[in-house]
Amino acid sequence: MLSLLIFSLIILMISNIFILLSFMISKKSIMDREKCSPFECGFSPKNLPRIPFSLHFFLITVIFLIFDIEIALILPMIISFKSVNFIIWWKISSFFIIMLLIGLYHEWNQNMLNWAI
Secondary structure, eight states, rough: HHHHHHHHHHHHHHHHHHHHHHHHHHHHOOOHHHHOOOOOOOOOOOOOOOOOOOOHHHHHHHHHHHHHHHHHHHHHHHHHTTTTTTTHHHHHHHHHHHHHHHHHHHHTTTTOOOOOO
């Protein structure tokens, strides 16, 4: 019993030493110009992180994600065309495309597709 306790303590100490070593080795002290530059978001990393950002940027992102997911849902409908009943496939596809068009009309009606900032 005592040897099992000693063995587990040795394993714990070895793992802590490895964690400490990896933390010390991976520490980067040199800041590159690329590391300090803004990346895709347009925000300066030197400013406060809680500054308000444009809601328009967020809405464009959400619309992109919605249309991206729509493409992922339309692709299996095209592939399954030959293997399912045509009437059922037509009803499901029509319903899905009508829902997409209603969503697009709603976004257009709410001026969310206005690309001018």
